[in-house]
Amino acid sequence: MDNQKLAQWAALREVELFLFREAQLADEHQYKEWFALWTEQLLYWVPCNSDEEAVGRKIALINDNRPELDERLFRLGTKFAHAQNPKSRLSRVIGNVVLQEWDADRGGRVTSRFNLTEVRAGRQLTFAGRQTHLLERQNGVLRMREKHVFLANHDIPMPNLTFII
Amino acid sequence: MQQVADPSSANAITNEYLQSLVQDGRVHSRAYTNQAIFDLEIDRIFHRSWIYIGHESEVPKPGDYQARPMGRTPVILVRGKDKQVRVLVNRCRHRGAQVVEAESGNTRMFRCWYHGWTYELTGALAEVTEKGGYGPDFKMENMGLVEVPRVASHRGFVFASIQLEGESLADFLGGAAAQFDMLVDASPTGEIFLDAGANKTEYHGNWKLVGMDGYHPNFVHASVVAGWARNSESGIGAMHREDPFSDEALTLTRDYGNGHAMLDFRAQRLKSYKKHAEFLSKVPGGTQYVDDMHKAYGKERAELLISLSGDPHLGVFPNLQLIGHQVRIITPIAPGITQVTMSMVRLGGVSDEINTMRVRQHESFYGPAGSGSPDDAEIFERVQRGMAAEVNPWIEISRGMHREFVDTDGSVVGRITDEVPQRGQMKYWLQLMTQAA
Numbered sequence: 259m260d261n262q263k264l265a266q267w268a269a270l271r272e273v274e275l276f277l278f279r280e281a282q283l284a285d286e287h288q289y290k291e292w293f294a295l296w297t298e299q300l301l302y303w304v305p306c307n308s309d310e311e312a313v314g315r316k317i318a319l320i321n322d323n324r325p326e327l328d329e330r331l332f333r334l335g336t337k338f339a340h341a342q343n344p345k346s347r348l349s350r351v352i353g354n355v356v357l358q359e360w361d362a363d364r365g366g367r368v369t370s371r372f373n374l375t376e377v378r379a380g381r382q383l384t385f386a387g388r389q390t391h392l393l394e395r396q397n398g399v400l401r402m403r404e405k406h407v408f409l410a411n412h413d414i415p416m417p418n419l420t421f422i423i
Numbered sequence: 424m425q426q427v428a429d430p431s432s433a434n435a436i437t438n439e440y441l442q443s444l445v446q447d448g449r450v451h452s453r454a455y456t457n458q459a460i461f462d463l464e465i466d467r468i469f470h471r472s473w474i475y476i477g478h479e480s481e482v483p484k485p486g487d488y489q490a491r492p493m494g495r496t497p498v499i500l501v502r503g504k505d506k507q508v509r510v511l512v513n514r515c516r517h518r519g520a521q522v523v524e525a526e527s528g529n530t531r532m533f534r535c536w537y538h539g540w541t542y543e544l545t546g547a548l549a550e551v552t553e554k555g556g557y558g559p560d561f562k563m564e565n566m567g568l569v570e571v572p573r574v575a576s577h578r579g580f581v582f583a584s585i586q587l588e589g590e591s592l593a594d595f596l597g598g599a600a601a602q603f604d605m606l607v608d609a610s611p612t613g614e615i616f617l618d619a620g621a622n623k624t625e626y627h628g629n630w631k632l633v634g635m636d637g638y639h640p641n642f643v644h645a646s647v648v649a650g651w652a653r654n655s656e657s658g659i660g661a662m663h664r665e666d667p668f669s670d671e672a673l674t675l676t677r678d679y680g681n682g683h684a685m686l687d688f689r690a691q692r693l694k695s696y697k698k699h700a701e702f703l704s705k706v707p708g709g710t711q712y713v714d715d716m717h718k719a720y721g722k723e724r725a726e727l728l729i730s731l732s733g734d735p736h737l738g739v740f741p742n743l744q745l746i747g748h749q750v751r752i753i754t755p756i757a758p759g760i761t762q763v764t765m766s767m768v769r770l771g772g773v774s775d776e777i778n779t780m781r782v783r784q785h786e787s788f789y790g791p792a793g794s795g796s797p798d799d800a801e802i803f804e805r806v807q808r809g810m811a812a813e814v815n816p817w818i819e820i821s822r823g824m825h826r827e828f829v830d831t832d833g834s835v836v837g838r839i840t841d842e843v844p845q846r847g848q849m850k851y852w853l854q855l856m857t858q859a860a
Contacts, residue, residue: 304792307620315775317620317767317782319792326787329650329657333794338645341797379804413526415625415762418797 269360273368273393276400277352281372284422285348289331292422297394300324301404304423306412319412319419334420341420348421350374354388365393365400376421383417386410433462438857445853448821448846452810455629455818461758468741468855469494471586473595475743475752476500476510478766479579480616486529486544490521492754493583498571499523499533500581503544508576510583511546512569522568533568542568578603579615580743580750598832599683602735606745606768608724609733611715614771617750619782621766622790628803630755633763634848635684635738637676637839638822640668643802647794658787658794659747661702662732667691667839674839676823677830678847682740686839692730699730708774715772732781733768738844740851747789748781759807765789765796820845 283292296302303313304320313321322330333339351373360366367390374385392404407423430436436459444451454460470493477489477500488501490513497513499522513521515535522533522542532549533542539552546568551557573584575592577600582592593600607615626633641648651660667674673691678684692699703709716725737745744751749765756762767785769778788795810818823841830836837843 306622306790314779315619315782317622317765317790318786319622319790321783321786325654325657329654330794332653333646333650336646336649338649339798340643340646341801413623415623415764416791417625418800419792420797423792 265362266357269362270355270357272400273357273360274352274355276393277355277368277370277391280402281350281352285350287334287342287345287348287421289335289422293327293331295402296324296327297396297401297403298324299403300327301406302327303404304407304409304412304419306409308413309408319409319416320407320423339420341418344378346376346378346421348374348376363395365395367392374423381417385419385423387412430457430459433459433466436460436463441853441856445849448824449817449819450849452813452816452818454849454852455631455807456758456810458758461755463856464755465494467858468852469755470496471584471589471858472741472855473573473575473582473584473589473592474741475739476574476581476583478615478617478750479508479576479581480614480618481527481766482508484529486531487527488523488530489527490523490525491752493571493585494755496585497521498583499568501544505545508574508581509545510571510574510581512571514569515540516548516566516568546570578607595681596683596739597681598679598834599681599685599737599739602679602685602737603745605689605728605731605735605737606733608720608728609731610770610772611712611719612772613719615733616769616771617766619767619769619778621764622749622793622796623762623764624791624796624800625756625760625762626800626803627759628761628800628807629758630741630753630761631848631852632803632806633744633753633761633799635676635686635736635744635844636842637668637674637686638842639799639802641666643798644795646798647788650794656702659784661699661784662692662734662747665691665695670838670840672839676837676839676841676843678835678843680833680847680851682738682848682851684738684740684844684847686736686844687836688734688736689727689731692732693727696726696730699732703729703777706774706780707776709777712773712777733770738848740848748785749789761803820849 280295302320302322305318334342352370354371356369358367358369369390371388376383387407387409390406391402393400394403444454474493476491481489482500482502485502485504488499491498491500499511499513502508513523515522517540518537520535520537522535541550543549548563548566571583571585572587575582577592607613667688675687677687700713703713716729734747735745742753748768750768752764754762767782790796820842823837823843827835827837827843835843
């Protein structure tokens, strides 16, 4: 196998391991550690109604910048976030990881699919969808600058979505 | 009260039984949990009363339609070539298939794909395939999509009633009608558009639980209140200055009759007008907005409208709520399942930045992933589970009965934590449920 191919595989594997770690921290409600995966400037965006790639003018499920995400995690960390008391048991699988644009030194754009099972209050629910990560390499470490999550069920009446998606 | 066995069919429910469920200051939990009572609610409330269907701005052009539920009846809100808005039953007159499947769209006609019958936007039957199969008694003019007999609108809000005759929409809305202005006139041009998307939610609880309650915020939303201590202008914190949910606040509960009720924030928010105008001045177009509002409505009314941020916090029985920056439709699915659609309101005549700021404020609190709505839903589900206990089945709604009074406009008024809205809602509920067809 040539060196270029090996480098591509290594890049893909590094990104996969990053996404797996992110998924694990989200599943385990490790808010502090998960928050540490982000760059200073950030966008955590979960649209609803359509997959149109237009952040802003229309209503979303989540559209957080850093202070807003900080507040979301602070709130979930209080004793009064009733919808997460008790917490959801979560298990998600990440797959179909594709590096769309990638630069070994700077990072790039990654798309993937997820399938997530939530168990809470006697109910077992499934959430699935695709996600786009904008990853940035800082001091050798990959961090998230943007995460866009396109839920398959974002246009039907939805139950609570109070964990990290 | 005499204990009555859980009624198993709507036919078994007498008016005396219904009256025994709604007493002074308390309600039997079966009003929220029983399937037969739920079936009766669909017949006697949702298939008789004025029901909110949608806003005219959701069907701006001829051919625009929205498929909506009206109790158990699927209907189509549609604008005809004559610009008129109609409400048609979404059911082919041949074998009953829905003629519209998409939730919204634009069309030249409605076609049933079972056997190809087509209908005009007015509902008139346009074409029957292989028409030779019908004899002379088959009259095309009698076979159009059923038009819901009574349709009326108030400030662009379209209501419909399946009952052939009844009180006018204006009489039905009564004192609540004027509160629609608090939303629509938050626009200096008096225009709103429901075209910025909707949060669609579902909870496992009864539809009557999502009412106007000024007692719960400091408890259900304790995590949000804790957040405001870190940043008072975060999210909808910018609308709630000081604690509007204490008995000492100027906020009120108000029952307008016919089940319509409101958390009246007017006096309380007006007190913080200056701070709110200052907050707006930091948003591009904010100063212009304040000027335009003064020009359009005069100082006194402009200050009230600006302070209120287009949030009358009004519930119109049984299925409409004007809360925050949204128009809410409440749809009963089963005694223990309810859907709530929250459609974002875009104000006409204001900067994009103001509308975008309002979208962000809405998202911060409302919707399935907001900081507020999920805790509301969680508590409604806890209530629904708790209500299965019938050892002592009474829901207590007596708070403030000793201190409520009738205002000059005829509305019943209590303090913000009082259960004036709950009593008003259940009083009208009983009236509709025990009314002969």
